[in-house]
Amino acid sequence: MSNQDAPGLTTAIVNADWVVAYDPATQGHSYIRNGTVVFRDDTIIHVGKGYEGTVDTVIDGTDVMVMPGLLDLHLHAYQEIHGKGFFEDLASKHMWMTQLFEYTWLIEEDEASAEAAMQASAADLLKSGCTTMAELYCSQKLPFDNWLNILAGTGIRTYACPMVNSGHWYTPDGQNHLYAWDEAKGLKDLEGALELIDEAQAHSSGRLHGMVGAAQVDTCTEELFVACKQAAVDRGIPLQTHASQSVMEFREMIRRHRKTPLEWLDDIGVLGPQTLIGHAINIDQHPWINHHEHRDLERLARSGASVVHCPRAFAQWGDMMHSLGSYRAAGINMALGTDCYPHDMIEEMRIAGLLSKVASGHVDLLRTEHVFEIATLGAARALGRDDLGRLSPGARADIVLVDLKHPSMRPVRDPLRSLVYSGVAAAVRDVYVNGVLTVHNREILTMDQDEVHDRLQAGQDRSLPRVPGLDWAGRSADKINPLCLPVDGEL
Ligand SMILES: [Zn+2]
Numbered sequence: 001m002s003n004q005d006a007p008g009l010t011t012a013i014v015n016a017d018w019v020v021a022y023d024p025a026t027q028g029h030s031y032i033r034n035g036t037v038v039f040r041d042d043t044i045i046h047v048g049k050g051y052e053g054t055v056d057t058v059i060d061g062t063d064v065m066v067m068p069g070l071l072d073l074h075l076h077a078y079q080e081i082h083g084k085g086f087f088e089d090l091a092s093k094h095m096w097m098t099q100l101f102e103y104t105w106l107i108e109e110d111e112a113s114a115e116a117a118m119q120a121s122a123a124d125l126l127k128s129g130c131t132t133m134a135e136l137y138c139s140q141k142l143p144f145d146n147w148l149n150i151l152a153g154t155g156i157r158t159y160a161c162p163m164v165n166s167g168h169w170y171t172p173d174g175q176n177h178l179y180a181w182d183e184a185k186g187l188k189d190l191e192g193a194l195e196l197i198d199e200a201q202a203h204s205s206g207r208l209h210g211m212v213g214a215a216q217v218d219t220c221t222e223e224l225f226v227a228c229k230q231a232a233v234d235r236g237i238p239l240q241t242h243a244s245q246s247v248m249e250f251r252e253m254i255r256r257h258r259k260t261p262l263e264w265l266d267d268i269g270v271l272g273p274q275t276l277i278g279h280a281i282n283i284d285q286h287p288w289i290n291h292h293e294h295r296d297l298e299r300l301a302r303s304g305a306s307v308v309h310c311p312r313a314f315a316q317w318g319d320m321m322h323s324l325g326s327y328r329a330a331g332i333n334m335a336l337g338t339d340c341y342p343h344d345m346i347e348e349m350r351i352a353g354l355l356s357k358v359a360s361g362h363v364d365l366l367r368t369e370h371v372f373e374i375a376t377l378g379a380a381r382a383l384g385r386d387d388l389g390r391l392s393p394g395a396r397a398d399i400v401l402v403d404l405k406h407p408s409m410r411p412v413r414d415p416l417r418s419l420v421y422s423g424v425a426a427a428v429r430d431v432y433v434n435g436v437l438t439v440h441n442r443e444i445l446t447m448d449q450d451e452v453h454d455r456l457q458a459g460q461d462r463s464l465p466r467v468p469g470l471d472w473a474g475r476s477a478d479k480i481n482p483l484c485l486p487v488d489g490e491l
Contacts, residue, residue, distance in 0.1 A: 003261070009040065010040045010045070010057070011039055011040075011056050011057040011059065011435070012038045012040070012046075012057070012059065013036065013038075013056040013059045013200070013399070013401065014058055014060065015034050015036065015060065015061045015063070016053070016064045016065065016066045016271060016401075017034070017061065017063060017064060017065060017404055017412075018036050018066070018415045019031070019036075019037055019065075020065065020066065020294055020372075020416065021034040021391050021392070022068075022391055022392035022395070024151045026194070027377075028369075028373060028377070029284065029372065029373065029390070031374070032047070032048065034049065034416070035047065035048060035049060035061075036050055036057065037064070037391055038040065038063070039309075039397035039432070039435050041397075042206070042252040042397050043317050043394065043395070043396065043397055043435070044392060044394065044397050046393060047391045047392060050099040054418050056362075060352045061401075064402065064403065065402040065404055065415040065416075066401055066402075067391070067399075067400050068376050068390050068391050068395075068400070068431075069130060069131025069157075069388075069389075069398035069399065069400050069431065070128070070130040070131065070132075070375045070376060070434065071127060071130065071131070071133075071375065071379035072125055072130050072132070072133045072336065072337055072338050072348070072381075073132075073159070073382060074240070074274060074276075074279075074308040074310055074335050074337025074338070074339055075121065075133060075136065075242075075270075075338050076135075076136050076138055077117060077118045077133070077135050077139075077341075078117050078121075078135070078137060079107070079109050079114065079120035080107075080113075080207065080340040081117050081120060081121055081340070081343075082107045082398075082456070082458045082463050083341075083461070085342070086342055086480075086481055087107075087280075088316060089481065090103055090317070090480070091103075091157065092175075094174060095174070095175065095177065095248055096247035096248055097318050097319065098245075098247070099316075099317055100246055100249075100317075101171045102171050105121060105169075106477070107113065108466055109459060110459065110463070112459060113453070113459020113460070113463065114144070116453075117456055119150065119154055119447050119452045120453060121133075121341070121343045122151075122154035122232065123446075123449050123452065124343040124344060124425075125156060126154075126155065126156055126326075126431050126433070126438055126444060127425050127431075127439055128396045129155070129345060129400040129425070129428045130362075131398035131399075131400070131432075131433045132156065132158070132379070132383075132440075133156055133157070133390060134214055134276075134308075134337070135151060135158055135160055135161060136161045136240065136278070137160075137161065137162045137163060137213075137241075137398065137487075138163045138215050140168055141195060142192045142196070143465075147162075147196070148160060148196065148199055148200055148203060150209055152181070152207060153447075154447065155207075155319075155436065155438040155444075155446035156207070156438070157207045157398065157433055158207065158208055159209045159210065159383065160200040161240055162192075162196050162222065163213030163214065163240075164193050164196070164211060164214065164215060165186055165215035165219040165220050165224070165240055166181060166182065166183045166186035166187075166221040166223075167179045167181035167183070167340060167411055168183075169219065170472075173472060174400065179219065180458065183221055183223070185470070186220065186221070186224045187223070187224060190227055190231070193212070197210030197211070197229065197235070197237070198210065200344075201237070201267055206434060207433065209237070209383075211230050211237060211239070211240055212229075212239040212240070213228070214228040214239065214240075214241040215241065215242065216249070217241060217242065217243035217244070217249065217250050217261040217264070217346075218249050218253060222268050224240075224272040225268055225270050228241075228270075228386070229272075233274065235453075239270075239275050239276065240274075240276040240277075240280055241265075241270070241277065241278065243261045243277050243279065243282045243465040244261045244262060244277070244279060244280045244286075244296070245278070245279040246282055246402070247282055247288050247289060249261060250289055260282060260284050260296055262277070262280065262284075262296045262299050262300060263295070263299060265455060271300070272304055273303075273304035273384070275305040276305070276308050276312070277300070277306070277307050278308050278337065278339075279309070280321075280327075281309060281319060281320070281321045282319070283297070285297065287322065288319070293340070297330040297332065300327075300330075300332045301332050305332075306332070306381065306382035307332055307334050307335070308335045308336065308341035309324055309327075309339065309352060309374075310337040311352045311355050312338065312340075312347070313338075313339035316340075321356070322359045323355070323358075323359035323365055324352055324355070324374075325360050325362070325370070326365060327364025328366065328374070329365060331476070333372045333378055333381050335374060335375070335379035335382045336348050346419060346420070346423050346427075349371045349420050350377075350420055351421060352366075352371055352448065352467070353366060353421070356371075364476065366467055368420050368421070369416070371420055372416055375389075377390060396434055396435075396490075397432055397434060397435035398433055398434065399431070399432040400431050400432075401428075401430040402427050402428055402429065403427050403428075406423075406424075406427035408422050409422070409423055420434045426442060428442070429442060478488075
């Protein structure tokens with residue numbers, strides 16, 4: 001498995017205890033013991049036992065597992081982390097236990113804190129072994145001018161997805177969710193979003209890519225969805241939307257169309273191999289939905305659309321997919337996302353694995369190798385990429401070195417099982433993105449993380465006093481969700 005012809009700087013990770021290599025015969029991962037991985041510039045040129053060619057840099061792979069970088073295909077890095085300490089233990093009790101309509105939009109970032117939040121989120125992802133993220137900018141306005149440069153500066157490979165909509169949710173009373181429509185604005189915003197996407201695709205970093213975004217199934221008109229799909233097809237890039245993310249959204253689509261959210265997307269031609277559905281948790285077979293027929297999984301599988309599963313965000317308000325293993329068994333291509341925070345792909349894999357076992361009552365429907373495959377090859381398939389999520393000659397040099405001497409990994413019988421079910425981000429030692437060392441000895445090299453978090457803290461401190469002006473009842477953040485313990489004896 002070698003390609004030694006191209007010129008450039010060559011790095012070899014030699015004699016690694018374990019290498020998670022891509023096997024073209026099975027189109028899956030397999031282990032190599034005492035293996036060597038070689039990359040030249042941004043491209044892997046060799047994966048196997050030993051290497052005969054000349055190299056510029058040699059890295060000792062003793063006590064190391066070398067694996068492909070993980071992919072996080074759904075997060076809102078610029079926003080949700082501002083709500084840390086506020087969003088936990090919070091859901092609308094009169095709106096089927098979702099946070100979406102009443103609380104998500106109460107924490108409003110400003111441009112300076114959005115910048116810090118994106119940097120902090122990307123750093124967390126990189127340090128958990130994630131080398132690609134899809135950043136969904138989901139707002140009533142398009143991203144600010146410097147958005148792409150800040151994303152590029154973090155060092156992570158990014159699919160920039162500026163989402164558009166024809167309207168937005170609001171609640172006047174904490175029990176109903178209503179829609180404020182401006183269809184012309186949605187179509188106009190799409191033009192601006194596509195300019196950003198084209199700019200991302202042409203970015204000099206070579207690590208920015210574009211993804212078309214239609215915000216939510218219930219906030220975009222058919223006309224906007226069709227325009228988004230066409231833009232994605234014209235450019236040969238993915239389209240992502242949110243769908244089946246709450247009981248109320250499901251009921252709204254039945255009220256409008258007598259169709260499930262996924263049935264409607266299917267009927268208007270949005271589902272297909274280039275389409276990613278964020279969440280797809282509250283589908284027709286979900287126990288909270290109690291629909292009379294169960295055909296959504298079949299629709300997704302037939303269409304070739306992918307589902308991006310974000311288990312932690314939903315577990316936070318008591319909801320879960322039923323189940324990741326059975327979606328996969330139905331033939332649906334699955335990927336993972338961290339959505340809100342924390343942005344830790346090792347933890348996300350663990351929660352995905354555990355909740356699937358809980359929901360299915362079975363251990364075989366989703367085993368370790370399946371979770372890892374979803375976080376790597378499944379995500380790459382969703383993006384239409386055969387050069388990500390794998391250690392294979394010709395693939396991008398997105399490479400993670402895991403320290404097998406880290407206590408969370410030991411004892412090591414099966415390193416991926418250690419990582420997924422016991423490992424922590426601190427076990428990730430070094431991370432290369434596009435051949436560039438981005439995390440070294442557990443430290444992020446592209447930014448001063450303490451300084452970033454100081455700016456993020458200042459951003460949260462500015463956003464919390466704005467909550468009463470955004471809440472339907474004018475309540476403060478402390479009134480909505482008090483701290484979990486009394487402070488200084490106050491009751
Ligand atoms: Zn989302």
